[in-house]
Amino acid sequence: MKNISQEDYISIIYKHRDGGGVIKSNTIAERMNISNAAVTDMVRKLSRDGLINYTRYKGVSLTGSGETKAINLIRRHRILESFLYKIVKMPWEKVHEEVENLEHGASDDLVNRLEVMLEYPEYDPHGDPIPDKKGKMPKARSAVRLDLLPTEKSAIVVRVNDYDHEFLRYVASVGITMSSEVKVKSQLNFDKSIVLTVDGNDINMSQKMASNIFVQEKKNRIK
Amino acid sequence: MKNISQEDYISIIYKHRDGGGVIKSNTIAERMNISNAAVTDMVRKLSRDGLINYTRYKGVSLTGSGETKAINLIRRHRILESFLYKIVKMPWEKVHEEVENLEHGASDDLVNRLEVMLEYPEYDPHGDPIPDKKGKMPKARSAVRLDLLPTEKSAIVVRVNDYDHEFLRYVASVGITMSSEVKVKSQLNFDKSIVLTVDGNDINMSQKMASNIFVQEKKNRIK
């Protein structure tokens, strides 16, 4: 049987490491909702298995084979999400959670078949790029964090971080999804929260939430 | 998180209990390829959780809620198999193994959606009946064990037990699948093995193997 926990750790490390490829054990514990002691335990096993570099009291980083494995896990996750969304027509905000439970059992063979059915998709339902069989990522689309978008500029949602189910459900409930058109009306200095228009409705959103939504500015029509 | 092992035990008990609804701990151990001691352990937990009836040294049987659970697990398994076979076009002999790994993560919601996509299938790719949402089984098709089929009678394969991956792969490799036409040419008294014709080819098959394949006699055309 496969090692479910190890897979989760590897994915988390890949997704949340910093620019230098390093992640603190604290961050892992927070993202997985477990104790730091548990992370120390597992991190030693992953190091023993050659998947990460680890020295006590420093953060960890993926080795070559760790990164290869991570990319394969990401690929599996994103193809399954695309499949549930596009073919099974499961609601946008539900697919991430479903796939978290489903993915550990899916074989490479199944993933490859789904990729063919989907005609080699480049981005998943949250706008994240899908690595191909060799691990090559399509180039990320340029996008701006919603909390950094200048006011009164219309923009299109192209990516939403799928770090948290509750966040995804909330975002969907206020009418935001891929390709939604949004416009920031104002940013409050008090708490940095923003007021934005989606589908003609005004909603308020914390800076933290907005910083997990990425948009592309709409090109102005040529007059 | 769900309890993977408990689900496996419940399914095995449901599938391999005898006419009186009872299964010996020995049988469970054999079918799951684990020790008898492990079965004793788990059987106490299942009993504690109200899913089975258990008295030391006697076999076990499912309680009402155990049976309800079993039927739901069977439903999940068979719908996922049908889905992989009919929609993803995965080979017949591969779907059982894939689903064994996949099923523990699939939500009822997903299963229900797949059922709709499949237009409420009644039988899975191995010919087993699929219970509906309420647990109602379509009535089993009348069929004869292949080792009991009279010689020289043509018959159609309508069900194959999916108890073992190796068996399924072998069966597929000799050209037998659902709706295959077969005819028993002779049965050897020596070891009860049979010689049968499939697609014009003659093959020999042990009685044990044949007893896991079920066929319907072809109606004779009216002359």
Next chain:
DNA sequence: GATATAATTTAAGCACACTTAAATTTATAA
């Protein structure tokens, strides 16, 4: 550079799902 505080690791312990080996209970056959 000493010291307070924050991050991390170690220690001890728990539940789970297994194992092998020994003991016990049940079934079978003389």
Next chain:
DNA sequence: TTATAAATTTAAGTGTGCTTAAATTATATC
């Protein structure tokens, strides 16, 4: 009926992945 064989359970132990609490190391501030 009793000896023996077969099935089952108990006992002791293992690896995994977690926990809390205490000890250690790193970092930030004066």
